Amino acid sequence: MSNRPVPPEMETGELAVHIVSDGGAQDHVLLLGRDVAGVRVREWHPGNWSKGPDESVVSASALIARLEGVVRNRQRIEPDVRTVCSWIAGTPR
Secondary structure (H helix, E strand, O other), X not given: OOOOOOXXXXXXXXXXXXXXXXXXXXXXXXXXEEEXXXXXXXXXXXXXXXXXXXXXXXXHHHHHHHHHHHHHOOOEEEOOHHHHHHHHHOOOO
């Protein structure tokens, strides 16, 4: 049995991630999905709340590096970064 946190996947197998900023002005919402080329990212942020998400496919290692940078900048990630990285770890690099 593993001590890793269990990511709260949605029925679609996707993981919703909220990057929380002070006062909420720079919040981001990421919807992560597995893709043969890495991680499919749909991202909502202050510049596109009403237009729809930016979409991309990134490597698992690039996404982990981005999230670690978010934490270094003292922003909060929900679910916590360990949980998200655990989910990403199941994605091809």
